[in-house]
Amino acid sequence: MTIKVAINGFGTIGKRVADAVDAQTDMEIVGVTKTGPSFGCDLAVKKGFPLYCTFDDSSKISAFADAGYSCSGGLSDLLSVADVVVDCSPGKLGAENLEKYKRAGIKYIFQGGEKHALTGQSYTSSANHSDNIGVDGTRVVSCNTTGLSRTLVPLFDYCGSLKVECTMIRRAADPGDSKKGPINAIAPVLKVPSHHGPDVMTVKPEIEINSLAVAVPTTIMHVHAIVADLPSGHGLSTESIIQMWKETPRVIVMNGVNNRITTTAEVMEMARDIGRKWGDLHEIFVWEDGISLQGDRLYYFQAIHQESDVIPENVDCIRALMGTEEDWKASVAKTDAAISSYYGL
Ligand SMILES: NC(=O)c1ccc[n+]([C@@H]2O[C@H](COP(=O)([O-])OP(=O)(O)OC[C@H]3O[C@@H](n4cnc5c(N)ncnc54)[C@H](OP(=O)(O)O)[C@@H]3O)[C@@H](O)[C@H]2O)c1
Known part of the structure; x- marks a missing residue:
């Protein structure tokens, strides 16, 4: 079975999810939406993804043809040919879109x-x-x-409890x-605690976690400064934690000083x-020399x-919803291998 995937919202996240889905052998992109003609439509054309309009109004659909793009219809048309939709619209449109997905x-x-x-429901592959x-719908955090x-x-799976x-x-x-x-x-961020830490509890409620957040003038990465209290008798050392994360899928651990990779600028390079x-960097980057127990x-x-x-994570999530891979590690391995091969890596 090839899973038919629709992408509603072909922006920063949508175009990347579309590429990652396109890389897989067990799923295909049946269409992507844009609100109207813009340079982003050219990418859909180049990739061969059918282009649909975010809205069903005929005037908005015909605007694509006026700008020289072939548009296959409105969102309802796209939903009618898909098994699953990945909603990549700007945040806060969910309630409105959810009704459309349920109707479809x-x-x-x-x-x-x-x-x-x-x-x-919320989702991360490892949690x-x-x-x-098999659930009807969820949210990738x-x-x-x-x-x-x-x-x-x-870390929690090893220790059995964690306060962060x-x-x-x-x-x-x-x-x-x-x-x-x-x-x-x-x-x-003057909402204290920030939503980020507590949001972890939507996928792993057993982890006790709180967070603060600040926005800084950079465009290329977030950095987390984390303090985690392990239960006494945990038996871990700095070295064994480094080893644990080196063996964790989608985590990269590197010595910053030795590799001259001490800032996010070098990580992105x-x-x-x-x-x-x-x-893109799908992995979480952890500085080995910034870890201390x-x-x-x-x-x-x-x-x-x-x-x-x-x-x-969106690719693994599609398999979870469709019930086609129950083992998260097997899904992660399949997803990542397909993406590597797609880019010839
Ligand atoms: N960017 C990040 O770093 C990031 C990281 C993780 C999660 N997220 C989450 O991912 C979601 C998408 O964010 P994004 O950064 O990809 O946003 P984005 O770059 O602004 O892209 C949003 C896309 O949605 C389309 N759109 C606008 N109104 C729509 C509507 N009513 N219905 C459907 N699509 C609509 C836009 O169409 P046009 O292209 O025609 O304008 C655009 O293609 C948000 O929930 C965000 O919080 C973002």
């Missing part, structure tokens, strides 16, 4: 800009793939929450975004060297490529 009778995946309450098998889950879940405090140092805007800021300030499209308290830093760590 197809499965749906939202992104981290929506709240857990929208679907009552709760099995809870999402945000880039920050995905990043926290990648390193905290294996973290500070999210957030990029102000994506590289293609000209509207957000700050450009010359550090902006604390390394990502460009890897050769995925857009210079002192007694029962663990300190570490990690960097998150906000535009891309959630991308392979």
Whole structure:
């Protein structure tokens, strides 16, 4: 069976999810939506993805043809030929779109800009793939929450309990975004605690976690400064934690000083060297020399490529919803191998 996937919203996340789905042998893209003609439509044309309009109004659909793009119809037409829709629209449109997906009778995946309450389900591959098998719809958690889950879940699974405090140092805007800021300030998020840490509990409720967040003038990554209290008698050392994360899928651990990779700028340059499209880094980057276990308290830093760590998770999530792969590690291996082969890596 080839799973038919629709992408509603072909922006930063949507175009990446479409590429990652296109790389897989067990799923195909049946269409992507844009609100109207723009340069982003050219990518859909180049990839051979059928282009649909976000809306069903005939005037909005015909605007594509007026600009020289072939448009296959409105969102309802797209939903009628799909098994599952990955909603990559800007956050907060979820409630409106959810009704459309339910009416179409197809499965749906939202992104981290929506709240857990929208679907009552959330997803990350390592934390709760099995809870999402066969459900009608879910939400792939945000880039920050995905990043926290990648390193905290294996630690929790080893220790059996975990109390975490973290500070999210957030990029102000994506590289293609000209509207957000700050450009010359550090902006604390004055909702305390921030939603990022507690959001981990939507996929792994057993981890006790809180967070603070600040936005800084950079476009290329988030950095997390994390303090985790392990239960006494955990039996871990700094070295064994490093080894654990080196064996964790989608986590890269590198010595910053030895590799001259001490800032997010070099991490992103390394990502460009890897050769995925857009210079993406699906993995969470952990500085080996920034990890220190002192007694029962663990300190570490990690960097998150906000535009891309959630991308392979969406692919695994499709398999969970469709019930075609119950083992999260098998899905992760399949997803990542297909993406590597797609880009000739
Ligand atoms: N960017 C990140 O770093 C990041 C990371 C993780 C999760 N997320 C989440 O992913 C989701 C998408 O974010 P994004 O950064 O990809 O946004 P984006 O770059 O602004 O792209 C949004 C896309 O949705 C389309 N759109 C606009 N209104 C729509 C509507 N009413 N219905 C359907 N589509 C509509 C836009 O169409 P046009 O292209 O025609 O304008 C655009 O293609 C959000 O929930 C966000 O919180 C973002």
